[in-house]
Amino acid sequence: MTEPELVPWNPTRPGCGAGIRRGEGQFTPCDRDVRYAGTKTFPHTRATWRTYACDYHRDHLDNAHHITDEDLLDIAWRWCQLRAALAGQTYQPVEPIRRR
């Protein structure tokens, strides 16, 4: 299996965590439909996150699996927190599932 191309990744997003290049040094979040859940560990912080991906970016996840009902609940919760944050209201940040 070949390693997928490196893309910036935001593991706190309720959608696909991948960043899509839109210009020189500019990235916007991937807006394809989320189909997979998995984890991602970042070496520099040594933190592991639950995160989501579309069909196209699924190979960027560790332990990728089709989203479950539990994942859908987490995704809904994340959208609520994101909407609250964007509205300047109190919200709970998404936290890693493990820190080493």
Ligand SMILES: [Zn+2]
């Ligand atoms: Zn994607």
